[in-house]
Amino acid sequence: MYRARGQQQIGVMRRLPLLLLIWGVAALAMWIPAVYALTLDDHETSRSFFYSGLLGLFVVSLIALALLNREPRRGTLGQLAVMLSSFTILPLFLAVPLYEALGNTSFLNAYFDMVSAVTTTGADLFPDPDRLNAPLHLWRALVGWLGGLLMWIAAAAILAPLSLGGFEVTARGQPGRPVSGVAQSERVDPRGHLLRVTRTLAPVYAGLTVVMWVLLLVAGEMGLTAVCHAMSVMATSGISPVGGLEGSTAGITGEAILFLFLFFALSRLTFSTDTATSGYARLDKDPEFRIGILIVLAVAALLFFRVLAGVAELGLQVEPLQALHVIWGMVFTVMSFLTTAGFESANWNDAQQLSGLGTPGLVLMGLALIGGGVATTAGGVKLLRVYALYLNGKREIDRLIYPSSVSGEGGGNRRIQSDGAFIAWIFLMMFALTLGVFDLLLAIFGVGFEQAMVLSVAALSTTGPLIELATDVPIRLIDLSGGAKLTLCAAMVIGRLETLAIIALITPALWRD
Template identity: 30%
Template sequence: MHFSVIFRVLGVLLMIFSLTLLPPIGFSIWYDDGHHYAFLTAFLITICTGLAIWLPVHRARHDLQTRDGFLITALFWSVLGLFGSLPFYISEELNASFTDALFESMSGLTTTGATVFTGLDFLPKSILYYRQQLQWLGGIGIIVIAVAILPMLGIGGMQLYRAETPGPVKDNKLTPRITETAKALFFMYLGLTVLCALAYRFAGMTEFDAVGHAFSTVAIGGFSTHDASIGYFNSPLIMGICTFFMFFAGINFALHFVGWRARSLRHYFTDPEFRFYAGWVLVGMVITVLYLYGTGTYGFFDSLMHGSFEFVSVLTTTGFGTADFSSWPTFLPFMLFLFAFMGGCGGSTAGGMKVMRVMLICKQGYREIKRLIHPSAIFPIKVGKKTVHNRVIEAVWSFFAVFIISVMVMFLALLATGLDFITAFSAVGACITNLGPGMGDVAAHYGNINDPAKWILCFAMLLGRLEVFTLLVLFSPMFWRR
């Protein structure tokens, strides 16, 4: 591995990230909330650290290898979470411990949306904006944004893109050059954010709330500027807009790119992953709405609005709320929670295992049933008209196995810290899927759980954001051999 180049890239990326601390300074001055000192201090620490890392190795020139890409990605997300916590930790009004500050930062950057803060309606505007901005940056992936700049430094970006971009289709390029790919993803993401903000503003949100919630909606993050989340606005129109953009952001951004170029919606309905995703959204919404209405939890209109909203919010791992789904009757909270493990499509901002993997697991399971009936027959697995190679199926099953084992290990670790069964299970599930809200003691916020549990959950968030293998590969002795 080329450690000089790795540190050079890490230093550059830290200096780039330091610039994202400047907008909150402007918000603090504009709203006169007195928190500009926290962001200015964090900015100076971050840019000076990045400069100190970059200067000794700024002349290093080597091509990045795959292992370098994995290490940079894991290192940067870890370091970014650390430096992103500085404004929370420095702020005297928040009075946050280091653990809480890191938890909030990691939750924002991984678009998990699990918060340790309460009284959001009374927090300084600059802090509220910064939380939303962290999720927006995490949604597109700071690495994918940065690869558009790295070629100017003489560094190719494909290794970073392959390590960062989620889903089984991560090796596909939208355009011939990775720089153009990163730019295409960024502008699609930016355009969707602008449209979402305008829709929120038209529906009655203030400019501040519209921008903040557009950040977390398109990022599928779930942070809000109010304790009551989307329920604060008590508006069916805002709920409908939010539901649409959560669903839309859960679709593979490659499909959005193709649709924009072709000026057509046809390719959405011919894509097998989208059809699987949309089908389960429809089925889940129908079950949720009818059960809420049938049990008398709400009237029909409220069942339709709350049921549809909460199901899409949980399945896409956004985590917005208009109601406490964990208090809904019988099996419903667990059904919604388990759907978060599937998450959105590969190449989207959603968390979870991704629709493509779940679809391939289902196809493989059905193939095994047919093999029991016809042991000598050959049944290829197809996605659309394309045959899926067995190596891909093996990789998907490996991911599934490691994912579930990781959940089990962290679940037991949380029980060991003293959390009850439901809280521990839902907390690790909500964090590794990047959902955010759980059940039990973490249904509303994570502020009351113990510090060791928060550290375990920080690791779970990072593991989920980097899709397990990108992080776990660093613990393999083979990775470090020459």
């Protein structure tokens, strides 16, 4: 009887609109900071979250009852539209308790902060951590964590069937069109496929977060900081309740724990093989993972030699232990920005002060633009597209030397389709054009060229901490005009969904198909 009742409840859930289900999850999540605020005797904040969540569940229940007898529309393109709504419309609801509990900011600022969190950008509108109380810090990290979970699930259930989000480079099909293979089950039952992916990945995502949280607590981290950093690393949002790792009490041990879990943003094969093609189920053979490690080591080495050159110019000497700390700071920070998490090592500033050199902002921006692995929570162009362009460049150089040669790499690179490099190049050009458009829009709203470039790169690569670290003088988001903030919101949404997905949504031919 219980089994039949459970199947009946699942059947009811499958009939409800996807956006309504996500809205319900967000409403339930509001009770977590409400309970936490209650334990801290912060009744005003607790009431803000509790009543907001209760109101959200009430509205969701009413809409669900009204739509219960309607047959839901099938199709992954409609689910892609739900993702767009989750990043644009849902933050209006998520911002309500933040606006009510904070009480000294505008609703636009609260909306901007929630868009930044749910897209895993982590742009800090409130640079002073003391301005927000503990439950609000927990809410920001929790929204970012849920946004990362949404991307984990959507990658396999929505983006892969449509050959978007980096999958257009692999041997799948035309971007925006369902194909065989991964999409076969989706074409028959897209909602069922989505639920199966959710049941598979959600426990893994939550379990890894709990493990990291416990390890940080063992390393000596404070409770709130540990859980926020654990959720922020899994979601690569870079949200911190203490202003970054400089306020952490876990020291280098805590950074080492975070570093290990950042590997999950380099390749999806670190936690799942649901989107792997034949022959690429092994992590050591995965091109994304290998090129990611290569970039981290190469850039960290170049930055370390840059520090040594600055030290030599000043006539100073570096102790061996000090050099090890500098190397660790370089490796961790490079890894963090490549995966678009944006956490800065506590030893990063020591290296700058030691050498007398400024922050290598262009290097950090370049790492953020490259981004992490396909189908992970990382943003940017993605390592698989970079790998496809590398293979094409290598092949073209070989043809300059041997014009009549025949490539023998096809068997070893079965993951890249024949036109993969061309599609990757098209995406790169579209990314550059989008970057230019947002630079121009921010300039219209009175933002300077350098600041507009940093803001656009940070938003499109979903690397919010880049705003504070890429320039010598941190950019204060709170001082931007309302138009500039809305422009950045649009950039963060486009950076999260990517330009090809937006084009697929506005293409009438794909909807007719």
